Amino acid sequence: MNSAELPAELNNLAMSEAARPLLDKVIAHVRDFCDPAYEEYERLGQTRTDRFSYAPGQLEILGDLKARAKKEGLWNFFLPNADTGEGLSNLDYAYIAFELGKNPLASETLNCSAPDTGNMEVLERVGTQEQKERWLKPLLNGEIRSAFAMTEPDVASSDARNISTTAVLESGEWVINGEKYYISGAGDPRCKIMIVMVKTSPEAETFRQQSQILVPIDTPGVEIVGPMHVFGQDHAPHGHMHIRFTNVRVPEENILWGEGRGFEISQLRLGPGRIHHCMRSIGSAEKALDMMIARGLSREAFGRKIIDLGKNMETISRARIEIEACRLMVLKAARAMDVLGNKEARVWVSMIKAMVPEKACKIIDEAMQMHGATGLSQWTDLPDMYMKQRTIRLADGPDEVHHAVVARAERKAFEASNTRRQIVAKRSQNHVFEGP
Ligand SMILES: Cc1cc2nc3c(=O)[nH]c(=O)nc-3n(C[C@H](O)[C@H](O)[C@H](O)COP(=O)(O)OP(=O)(O)OC[C@H]3O[C@@H](n4cnc5c(N)ncnc54)[C@H](O)[C@@H]3O)c2cc1C
16 A cells, blocks of 8 residues: 555644544543542452442442543544534544543543444444434443444354354344354443344355344343453453354344345444554553553662663663554554545554554563563553453454455555556566665
């Protein structure tokens, strides 16, 4: 992909003047309210009797933060240019999401957390009036939560053509049978609705076989088998659940956008969803860098501050350089979505999805190292931060799939460009080394 061939406006990465005051408010909200509340929220969570419930006080903390954010107009930023959102562009939202990545509660307090954001965007774009009234409205109000169920334990789900959960139309109802796992958020008692990827049309051409169907989580036949673990943790009460569907019946009109349109809907949801994760990854890497420096300055070994030992200063330099490179890439991908549209921008989105969480993992890993044993302990957020970034290297598609998207586009562009091909051919003919 050659930037020079794309619209010049793609290079304007500045935040709009209109959004700047919102960013200042978000920074203050995270610093003054989410950061102080998080420790108490976590402490209360340790007294839960049932892992997939909330301890007394936990929901009140979240509720207070949400009410405060809503009152300040910090709500539903993620819906770009939609009537129901704040009308922020993806680019403006990126600046805000960088800040949200610094505190685990922050996104939810602004009603901007996954998987609800992707689900709301889908409902907003393709939902019927009835579907919007029943599910989008309470989601936009932050009254309920939701899940997205695609991945299955028995097939390689990074290729959605493999999805084998079936939905068969019988007497005006879809009858769903199959198994899903790692369904994030389905453990939360506030989760009321799932968007489920199913195979409805096995005879249709490959990309028209799948559909997405709304399934209320309390529908008979939906069995939450239990939580899948990430590095041994269940992430309660959110959870990444293993779910079995046995003769689950939902009305015919619960299908989204019509039969066979599952892939098209995936294209819509994965752009913004993927990019939000990457935006928050930058915030997380920034936080790790600050922690790394603070720790390196606060302790001494072998007669010097830890920051001055070995190549630790270079580690800090590399982290800063990588964060800045990633930040620019994320801004550019966000801008590409605004200028070119989600579909056209998919290569930019894949570029950052393949690069940013990997770099963030590395920076957090270095921060853990600089902390010594404490870095791996419950006394810092670093292990949680690492786990989250490591997860993103799989969730919304493994790194390799995104590399394949980028490489395919690059190869196609090369093959289509006479100029590029001719220059290479000429150089190799002459065997001339032209220098850098
Ligand atoms: C914590 C967590 C939360 C998740 N939340 C959700 C959720 O809410 N809903 C949901 O539906 N899913 C969720 N997932 C699942 C996630 O989306 C899948 O794990 C991912 O899409 C990969 O599918 P798979 O696990 O079946 O891996 P597979 O498809 O079996 O792939 C395995 C490996 O094969 C390799 N591979 C695959 N394709 C290529 C390629 N083109 N080129 C080179 N190598 C390749 C990669 O190394 C890949 O990791 C979550 C996963 C985790 C870990």
